[in-house]
Amino acid sequence: MSATSAVSTPQRDFFGHPRGLSTLFFTELWERFSYYGMKAILAYYLYRSTAEGALGLDKSFALSLVAIYGASVYMSGVAGGWLADRVLGGQRAVFHGGVLIMLGHVALALPIGVAGVYTGLVLIVLGTGLLKPNISTVVGGLYDRQDPRRDSGFTIFYMGINLGGFLAPLVCGFLGEEYDWHLGFGAAAVGMALGLVVYRAGVRGLGDSAAAPPRPLPAGERGRVLGRIAAVVVGAVAAVALLVVLGVLGAEGVINLISLLSVLLPVGYFAVMVRSPRTTPVERSRVIAYIPLFVAAAMFWLLFEQSATVIAAFADTRVDTTVLGLSLKPSFVQSINPVMIIVVAPLFALLWSRLAGRQPVTPRKFGYSLLLVGLSFLLLMVAGQGDPAVRVSFLWLIAMYLVMTCGELMLSPVGLSVTTKLAPRAFASQTMGLWFLATAAGQGVGAIVVRYYSDENAEAYFGVLGGVAIALGVALVLGARSIHRLMRGVD
Template sequence: MSAFDKKKIYESVPQKGFFGHPKGLLTLFFTEFWERFSYYGMRAILVYYMYYEVSKGGLGIDEPTALAIMSIYGSLVYMSGIIGGWLADRVFGTSKGVFYGGILIMLGHIALAIPGNITLFFVSMVLIVLGTGLLKPNVSSVVGEIYSEEDNRRDSGFSIFYMSINLGGFLSPLIVGGVMKYSFHLGFGIAAVGMFLGLLVFIFTKKKNLGLAGAIVHNPLSPDEKKKVFTRFGLAAVVIAVLIAIAIPNGLLTFDSFIALVGILGILLPTAYFIVMYRSKKTNDVERSRIIAYIPLFIASVMFWAIQEQGSTILASYADKRTQLEFAGITISPAWFQSLNPLFIIVLAPVFAWLWVKLGKRQPTIPQKFSLALLFSGISFLVILLPAYFGGSDSLVNPLWLVLSYFIVVLGELCLSPVGLSATTKLAPAAFSAQTMSLWFLSSAAAQAINAQIVKFYTPATEMTYFGVIGGASIVLAIILFALAPKIQGFMKGIQ
């Protein structure tokens, strides 16, 4: 994006109107709120829907397979952001990416809401994966466009935006998890309604509040490029379809081989992206230095999300099978624990946003904040191994242990996620702005691709080792990153 385009977009957005922030933040806040309401509501019950018996309304998939599918699903959701970011940068802009993505997500939830079979389940997965890839990175990129690069409100604005994600994530598991005992499909239907409301907010407020933000295609394809690119895409789609048609009947494409393939892609795709951006003629020397600085931040993000995202897999199963669900006279739905993470963020996000503004130039640097995030995530896993240490792996665990673990990892998330979103918009090469945001979400894709490989090692018997090894690795990486923080900061070339 040229400096002229950035200035033109910034000037087109009303700069006051939402708690002292640009008015466009209101549109993006509520669009993202409803999209996350739909996604996290669906996700809160999806793993149970997969491994619960058919007699209980589930699909009857064995639990290890269900946990692996859940991780692969999450990985593909974020991996598809590559497609969404590229299409936004080069074809139709971020605003249309948000709209088209919302349509696909809504259709995916509708497919889940229809009582049927495993086929509809996989159809819904494809729709939600593609839809989230279009919407998720692009709505975050638009947030970056409504602020100037020098605007001190930027980090605070991303923290407020991040709170919208968690407000939706807090309410939906409570509502959808509450109806889970009656019908999984009713819960998925509620998720579909949530995405529909998000689309209405976006459609009816974007023109007035967003100005040109999201409307400009920053690196458009030329007519010749369009012809070549879409011809290649078409040929690639045909080749992939033929290979799948041959591989499945011959036993070459199995669930295990698919997990391995996604794991490889989770590593190769971000590596390829870093290489392409670094070597591009459209990237200048300052931007190349910033790409170098971004690499250790990306690796730290992978480690963090590998722990945080197990809240919907390993810890979801832990809540269902290892936790005492009769507490203080209340019967707890295991899905309700999915509300803990966003609840703590809702409470603490304003505190962190205020803290960064209050500290100003005295606040920790971006690499130092990331190292703190890794420290907290590691401690959160060490905490959850303590019940097995004190009481063994056979007794049910007091739910407050899970509450404490979720609380600690949230402290890390607030040091990493909103800060990472903001840092991505500042460190991104101009020609790859939306695609760099897609790269940020690839850290979660890589983390969950890795998780799909390691969740099979979790059993009640290996519980302490599992949590201890992963938690310890996060703490060691935190120490290394903190030591390298000054060097990384130097490569950022003035970005704070």
């Protein structure tokens, strides 16, 4: 019997699942609470006036900084996955990542201005890169591959993500906007601290799941390899820091640099996989088929991830957040998507079950997702018409998030599945990292795009982006048959 099965089979302490699932459920819930809670108020803290206790930065720069932070989080996951696979193991990576995340929120909670923001964001990026890609690996290790509870276990785990994402803006947003921004960031730090307490208290229940690195560096090479990596990282950071100090590269230049990197990284991945002799002709065809899917995903996330940037700014200044006589905080808007997922996801699961073999092929699903996210932006375009001083109904955001969430459910879970199917055998793990780089690329490009938003040009901004997404969606639907042929038997 394997170590993994020894962990999973006899334990039925959490809704009939291994005891370790409860530990990971609540750890992820609190980690997502900290992530989305901080993100719900970050843009407001950056661009609102100093009279409101905020930093009073230029709004375009503030929105760009939030976007590039999101891109950096997803790029760091590639390095975090490698460290877990070769050095730390999943369990240690999750804990160390959580500590860095907590320290990042603590830095944001301190009233030290822009220095606290930059320090906090760097720590959270590094910590999330360690925790986020590896906690799912630990969940999977609780079960045998044939364990019938495996899929439902992941469903329970992802409910923790949405629960944390729902509660976070309500708590951190209320504290930050009503009382003090640093109190909101402090609540995010407390959330991650609670996650660490839960994790340490229940770590024994995880057994051997991802406890050791699956492909550890040989003892004789470990110091040399890690030393070289550290030297490259330190050298790159020092070079950028020197350019900043000399005035050659400002904060906006650093954002542009990271945006460029978010695009170049996946381009490099594709080039290596297509040209590698370890990629068979059939696999090469599948990789080529994956390219338009990747571009579609990047476009989708470019729009979707503006929830914490442009859509947050729109809710702040253009939307009447009074609902049923209650005056809601603009940050509460970011709780809508998790609620929509909880409500709509079972309907999509039922739809796919009913359609069975009549389901649209994956390229068409991706095309439909772009049509939906584009439509959601066209709804904001209509809402943004007229006098910028006149606030529009909160129902516009409800409708927008409903349409956008349907698009998310057409792409996000489908994308994970098709990535595993199209990945060349020699690049299986790296291709999963490539899927997350689609989100990084979308937000990296978004960091440039959001600079063009203002209250006065909201109609044009949402209309152009929505139109581009719809045009790309139509092209993908029309080309779905050709792309599907390149997938060589993968649906």
